[in-house]
Amino acid sequence: MHNRQLFLSHLAQTTDFPLMIEIEKAEGLYMYGPNGERYLDLISGIGVSNVGHRHPKVLQAMKDQMDKYLHLMVYGEYIQTPQTQLAEALVQTLPDGLDNVYLVNSGSEAVEGALKLAKRYSNRRGIISCVNAYHGSSHGSLSVGGNEIFKRAYRPLLPGISHIHFGKEEDLEDITTDTAAVIMETVQGEAGIRVASESYFKALRKKCDETGTLLILDEIQAGFGRTGKFWAFEHYGIQPDILVCAKGMGGGMPIGAFISSKEIMGHFKNDPLLGHITTFGGHPVSAAASLATIKILQEENIVELVEMKANLFKELLVHPKIKEVRNKGLLMCVAFESFEELKPIIDRAIEMGVVTDWFLFCDDSMRLAPPLVITKEEIKEACEIILKAIEYKA
Structure with a gap:
């Protein structure tokens, strides 16, 4: 055949x-x-x-790592140089307060981890996302997606999800003290490249601060230089509580991450311990490729x-x-x-x-x-x- x-x-x-x-x-x-x-x-x-x-620099980094080791252990147990160096490089691109990196395999998985983290940290259950948002295709990420055509065949999905219109400031009143997190693409991708104003993002940040709501920004498509800055949120004078990335991160290799503060991320360690688990997250070869990608973007x-x-x-x-x-x-x-x-x-x-x-x-x-x-x-x-x-x- x-x-x-x-x-x-x-x-x-x-x-x-x-x-x-x-x-x-x-x-x-x-x-x-x-x-x-x-x-x-x-x-x-x-x-x-x-x-x-x-x-060529991505290929060389991968070859060098393949000469050392491949998968050794589920994520988070062994000290692996590609993971630690990649985490350090990512943190160096980010403002204070985004200093703790959880490495996964894809954008959808990063969204899943971010949603769990927001619920665990806030002890709240409400999640707000946007109409025509796209955050992935697994059950949790589909739940916060904003287009019913792709969701209706898989209901029931996660409860407690509501939607606002991207860029519409009056909708921000829907964010309350019952809201665990707002998850939003910094630039809406599958909606056809929709861009909101700086004043909107500042109002969003202010409302999240007033209600104790975590702001999750999804830069799976918009990150890693795509918008003309390393991170798209840099255009708007704000920063998220949790940042989600993947796609352009790996130079062609599968990898994703969600990034927050050490204080917020620390809630995964207890009650229950192992609050989020991934077998292949931060695979050494993918991590080496990602580190090489960051260096290329920064140096060339x-x-x-x-x-x-x-x-x-x-x-x-x-x-x-x-x-x-x-x-x-x-x-x-x-x-x-x-x-x-x-x-x-x-x-x-x-x-x-x-x-x-x-x-x-x-x-x-x-x-x-x-x-x-x-x-x-x-x-x-x-x-x-x-x-x-x-x-x-x-």
């Missing part, structure tokens, strides 16, 4: 219409098929490959150039069918009239060698989240192909 047949026969499918692109190799901005096809990746595996595919002037690159996309992507381009850095959304208009454009762009996508809760808009290392020339090439795909007539 060919790979295509094996894929359809033996791998669980998530839709009836997978992209079915076969990739043999990837490097930098490009992915390559078995017959010489070349695809310019404008979605980074959905926000993962911030430093590009197979960055990548984050500082994000805004310039985003502006170049916006300058070039001008067409009557493009209704709007929304962005926070290189977390970008190109709006069209409808999904029916957009989907053939995405398909044609892929045929022409540029991979884009749409958003779960905003299917009339094209997702652009290229590796942050994309060059001006690659941006021009990509935009030229997208415009050709818009103009194409069969």
Whole structure:
């Protein structure tokens, strides 16, 4: 059987219409098929490959670690250098009060840990999230998701969840002394790149402080330089009580984390002990890859150039069918009239060698989240192909 047949026969499918692109190799901005096809990746595996595919420094860090050891013990028992060095590097990017890191395997798992921590610390049960929020697909993270289409088949979910509208200051009155936590994407991703104002985030922080509510910021998509700052919350003059990250964190390897203060995180140690457990969290090879990714972002002037690159996309992507381009850095959304208009454009762009996508809760808009290392020339090439795909007539 060919790979295509094996894929359809033996791998669980998530839709009836997978992209079915076969990739043999990837490097930098490009992915390559078995017959010489070349695809310019404008979605980074959905926000993962911030430093590009197979960055040599990430590969070297992984190889060096593989020569030492792989999994040794469930998370939190042995002192493992990749974990301790990664935690230190993460803390150094963060303000005081975010100094304790719990390493996990994915963004959804990080959200689960953050929700448990908020309940355990506050001894409250109410959780507030946003309409059209996306925080993952496991039961807890799905419960705080904000789109009923993806939730209704799996109810009952967690009780005590309510939703407010992102960026709507009057909704903050829903936060009370019964609220354990507000969980919010710093930039809403699957809603189609929705950005709130600095005044909104400051009002949110103030309301959480007044009610003793923990603020969880989800930067699974927005973190690690994606918005033009290392962390997206840096744009708004606030900080969360718990920060959630994953995706661009690992340089292509699976890893996530939730980060808080040592005082808050310490509540996992007692009553009950082992309050959160993960077998593979902070896997040594993934941790080594993540540490290398942080160093690349810090040392190679990548984050500082994000805004310039985003502006170049916006300058070039001008067409009557493009209704709007929304962005926070290189977390970008190109709006069209409808999904029916957009989907053939995405398909044609892929045929022409540029991979884009749409958003779960905003299917009339094209997702652009290229590796942050994309060059001006690659941006021009990509935009030229997208415009050709818009103009194409069969």
